[in-house]
Amino acid sequence: MTTIEYLQTPETVLPRELAFGVLRVDVILDHDANLVVQPDLLFVSAERSEIVADRIYGAPDLVVEVLSPHPRVGRLDERVEWFARYGVRECWLIDLARHRLVVLTLAGGRVARRHLVAPNAAIASDVLTGFNLTPVNLFGWAWDRPDDK
Helix, strand or coil: CCHHHHHCCCCCCCHHHHHCCCCCCCEEEECCCCEEECCCEEECCHHHHHHECCCEECCCCEEEEECCCCCCCCCHHHHHHHHHHHCCCEEEEEECCCCEEEEEEEECCEEEEEEECCCCCCCCCCCCCCCCCCHHHHHCCCCCCHHHC
């Protein structure tokens, strides 16, 4: 299916999506290559707001991927590679089952830095300057297992 064909498909509003608060927005990373992704969460800075319309037409500044044993599209390493190649600056990987947050800094089409955030440490973000929350504050995680300290 081409990007044009995909964009012409009707939107769906299934009760299941609304009941669980699922809201997905298409991010068109490459129109010609038919590369459309739906990160779990994304951020586009005000300086780049021209890419925001009914969809995101280009790379967001930051994407958040909540890890799942059954990903929607592609493998995680494949999605991270796409994000890096098309200009996403930062990617947060959240593992809810293991209470882990990894911040990937993307530059030059690759992962330039990988940082496992300590439970009570502020999440350092090159994109969200001044962001001051910790994983415990943000997600309400209890860190009671010895391997989580």
